[in-house]
Amino acid sequence: MTHKNKIKDLEKLSFKIEEMGGSEKLKVRKKAGYLNARERIDLFFDKGTFFEIGKFVTSSNIHDKDKTPADGKITGFGKVSNRRVAAISNDLTVKGASSSEMNTKKISFIKKSAEKLGLPIVFFGESSGARMPDIMGAKGMSQAGQDNTQYIRTRKVPWVSAILGPCYGSSAWYSVLSDFVVMRRGSVLAVSSPKVLSLATNETIDPEELGGWEMHSQITGIADRVVDTDHEAISLMQSFLSYLPSNNNEIPPQKKVTEDSLKKIDEILSIIPENPKRTYDMREVINLIADEDTAFTMKHDFAKSAVTELARLNGKTVGFIGSNPKFNGGAMDPNACDKITSFLVFCDSFNIPIIILVDTPGFLIGVEGEKQKAPGKIMNFMTALQLCSVPKISVILRKSYGQAYLNMGGGSNSDLVIAWPSAEVSFISPELGVWVVNNKKIQDNDPNYNNYLKKMTYDNSALELARSFGIQDIIDPRNTRQYLINALETLDKKIAKHNMSNWPTTF
Amino acid sequence: MKKTLIKSDVAGIVAEICFNKSDFVKEGENLIFIESMKMEIPVIAPFDSEIEEIYVKKDEVISQNQPLLTLKS
Incomplete structure (x- = not known):
């Protein structure tokens, strides 16, 4: 031939x-x-x-x-x-x-x-x-399992x-x-197909129910x-x-910035309700801070009281983590902890700086959360945060309470913590403090109630936090974008230590 | 016709009910506010629908997962 x-x-x-x-x-x-x-x-x-x-x-x-x-x-x-x-x-x-x-x-x-x-x-x-x-x-x-690095x-x-x-x-x-x-x-994602299940366990099941999009997104x-x-x-x-580098030894690629990215931040004041009990969507805040049209949501429909988004800031990739008051008032449940933990691990592994936007009344407490191992999830989140070696900046927009104050980067858990003038920070509300310590509620009509309440009421303002160096600065919300750009220029360490590169992908 | 039961994600007090039975609501609208954890937490319409039934009253103390209303779509 x-x-x-x-x-x-x-x-x-x-x-x-x-x-x-x-x-x-x-x-x-x-x-x-x-x-x-x-x-x-x-x-x-x-x-x-x-x-x-x-x-x-x-x-x-x-x-x-x-x-x-x-x-x-x-x-x-x-x-x-x-x-x-x-x-x-x-x-x-x-x-x-x-x-x-x-x-x-x-x-x-x-x-x-x-x-x-x-x-x-x-x-x-x-x-x-x-x-x-x-x-x-x-x-x-x-013949199976011949590659012992396969998974x-x-x-x-x-x-x-x-x-x-x-x-x-x-x-x-x-x-x-x-x-x-x-x-x-x-599409369907599952360990085995409904056909296998129907004979193996006598369970007849609709594929969507077994592993359809609603199951896996929500x-x-x-x-x-x-x-x-x-x-x-x-x-x-x-x-x-x-948004990503090709590997963990590179920094993410940089893109051009549109002019509109610089203008829109002024709208930020109109998004945040002045009544601290009212809610708003943290994703709108991210859209205003980040370069125009660069927010890319991860786990979009899962654990919505937390937001995890890739975006660009002055052309550079950043990872935004936020509590989202629009859902459960920003009170994070165990799933929200998982969502943030996996995002922290991911950003740290690929040299992506992290910006944490905080407005949370605390973790969502209750029997349901405990059944889902809330303490373990909160500690996973905390461990991941403390192991992160990419730059971390935490911005307290309004509420930051209890353990969630630490999980969202408070104290030394971020390289920089800054706050808006609307920030309020404490362990729990004064009323709850009186209930725990004095065993009295307002409904009890106790003559000493107001005295108890006075003793529990401390200044929880941004200014008090700045005065005691719990934060490094208080800023006009309209300066948030520029402040973060400047801060990241200063903090950028390029390649992180990758202490969590083999953290499980599902946990 | 699809009926969807909306339950509360949080324990708290019903602070406000924004609609009446048989009202039509649009996706994203606030249906009920629940006061919990220092916040008035909105229960949001997941899609365009009609309110078939409301199971709670203003100022009622509710628990997590308690049914709030049924939507018809």
């Missing part, structure tokens, strides 16, 4: 591999409006930059040689906005993108290469779990996942190990964002990466 004929054969085979599980299966997907595994790669990467790794790999089971193009997982490297990124795209049309001996090797190669090269990894998740019958029996199982997440490089269909096994594992997860409505918090199409998911993945 001549060289030319050999090359022709190779081209033919290559073309066949690109047809994936065959035109019929691809047509069905197209009709449903879903991109296929290769279209996702094409859309995600800058045009013409993707080069594939392991294209000619097939199943190690010789009977499946012709039925397993790329063995159901397409892997390689490409560029996004001219920065290199590694990708793993599950091809559901090939044996349900089930995990096999060979495609596990491909994933392992990509992950190890990406870490060595310092490149982010994206996962287009859509997989059915372990491949059967390959995995069956003792011999099958003996270690050390946050050396960012991981980004999209849940774009059924995600059981492999795609479920890599999604929960990721820094950012976007989920398309109609209850588990695994999905940061929910979208309706593959296109939207891919656009969010690209956008997320634009």
